[in-house]
Amino acid sequence: MLIYSGYVYRLKKSTKNVKYWVCQSNSCAANVHTNASDQFVKANGQHQHLPAPERIELRDLKNKVKERVRTEATSVPKIYEEELARSNISSAALILAPLPADAKSVLNRARRKITPPIPTSSDFDIPDLYRQTLNGKPFLECHAERLNLKFEPQHVMSDFEMSLIKAVKQKFPMATHHGCYFHYCQSLYKQVQLLGLGTAYFEDESTRLSCRSTMALALLPIELIEDAVHLLEDDSLSEMKDFFKYFKYQWLTRVPPTYWNVSTLEFRTNNFAEGELLSFLEKCASLFCHIGWHNKFNNHVGKTHPNVWRLFGCLQREELSFRQQLGKINCAMKKKKNDTGCFIRTQIATLTERHEKKQITLLEFINGLSMIVAQKSTIAH
Template identity: 30%
Template sequence: MIRRAVFSKMKAAAKERADCGVKEVYSEALVTCEGEMRPHYASEDIGASLPTYRSIQASLYRARASIRPPLPQSRTEIIIAGEWDRTLGNDPFLLFDDGAENRIIGSSTEEMVKILCGVPSVFRDGTFRVVPHLFLQLYTLHGLYKGEMIPFAYFLLPDKTKETYRRMFVLLKNRANAVGATLSPSLFQVDFEVAVLKAIEDEFPLANRKGCHFHFAQSIWRKVQQLGLAPHYAEPGVKRLVRSCTALGLVPLDRIEDAWLEIDAESPSAEHPAHEKLDAFKQYFIETWLENDAIFPRDLWNHYRNFGARTTNHIEGWHQGSNRIVRKSHVNLFEMIKHLQKQEAKYSVKILMLDMGQAPEKVKKKYEDLDRKLIRLVD
């Protein structure tokens, strides 16, 4: 009888927690069942009745498979209906489903779209690790609402081309118009992905675009690694050059030219054993970030006197949190939808609490410390 009850509880958990791995569900259910039975049964009876993971693994997978449609083998086979196109509160959640092989699936609610249209700044990011195999990335749009960063819309994208990003934005703008709202943010905070920047420029010509300072620094460091300069980074002259280039993002725009001349003059000389690599690095920085016709204009990556959000790290924090919750790479489509449904429910409650006057969550101390350091740096 004990064993039958444990099996029943574990299979129910496998169905209810579709966004978690089966082994994780088993481990948690094992502890829960043992705790619930301890007051009623002898320890030896409980121990003898608890199943091993191997003995119940197949049953748990069958239980989970029983609650979802057959897994599609291509994007053209995807059918999202019933509980999968609704929120956990039974509101419409499928924002749009567009295309065949180049399918884009957008998820949000009417209320979330309306709030998104009311925030002045939109933050975007993409993640690749947990996305279903049939798609390349999970793309999200966030906004600062009453002091708290909220994910408002989620998109499964087949690739990362400008055409796909433009189509996503057009579809979203159309859905906003359909609910009586207009998506026209004054600012997009982005990373340095050319396709996204061009799509935003085309679809939101009046919006300002501001790059993420963390990604700016990350791009510079990747080039250091690509050029084989990383082994020389411990040398004071090389370290000063790389750090000074990164710090240009915090220098007043009208002083960047003079600051660069100082950086160049103080960089290691032609006698340095890695001078060819150092010259290549400086040429990269000029062509990518500095020239008037650089790939990324100065006002995109410069954050002088910007003591608001300089990075999209809080968005990446959301993605890292999702990765920890899902706990496996490339979940199937329906596991992903279930996870997004839970996220929508969580942040709908958060919005309600903010509307009722609850204070937003306190900024982590490390970000407050960073703000203070940056203020001292540029003063």
């Protein structure tokens, strides 16, 4: 397409030195000649209609949307709405612009044109486009061969899905598997709400203390947990009876304390993989940089069950982000260290030492840990 003096032209034919353009309106005889480099040569005839700058605005909008549709995994309606919002087009162009639902089918076709067919089995060829990074480097496979890496983790941290616990045990029998403290606390608070104790949690200090104390059990030396549960149950209000019944079944029988007790771990959550940058990354900055992976990647994928090509495209963009952050770390462009995690570890160590020296009772030990739970950022460290 060619835009000249507020009119839009389409290419009719071209020779070695000249391109012949005709007005986009089929009923208009006006035409323009340019050289092979699209530089204006001359115009012929008069237009039979007024120029429509709104159409030019809409064409620019369409081109920007199509470019993003072809290169991003973001949903088509979202791309369209974002570009429409930032385009700052005139009121007339806004009225003429199609609604997101009307533009969706055309834009989806543009995306499908560059997307290979969805595989129907696990045996399929990967096009060259998806075998390399966005800067054209061979992707993953060459590095795996060069490094000769075997994925045999010594430690695994995850949430508490039973199917995942069984899978880790089967696949990595020699690995130590711990549950994430963040998910442990999250599960307990969810149960508080399911039992109708949400209001009491906010309004009644005793209820709140009982809930936080059960969260604090994961920070307690594992040999003290059984006595601590009985102590907390006896010390709690009658309204907490069902909660402790749930706790003893779910967290003492179904999922034993060996999975959720994190008192001996330096890092108690996998939240560093869900958006939090923890201090230990600085120790291995020359090897990799942390990218808040789970939440960030889920947001980039944009849907629960993406097709394989959408997933590959997201991995390519993730590699680009990783490469950028790795470069920053290697150039010593690091974020300021957060001391919250160190402060919390010191608090836990102090309480543990005081209990071991019998300076505080077990209940006082638990209550002290519950105050750590109450701190805003505790379960992120």
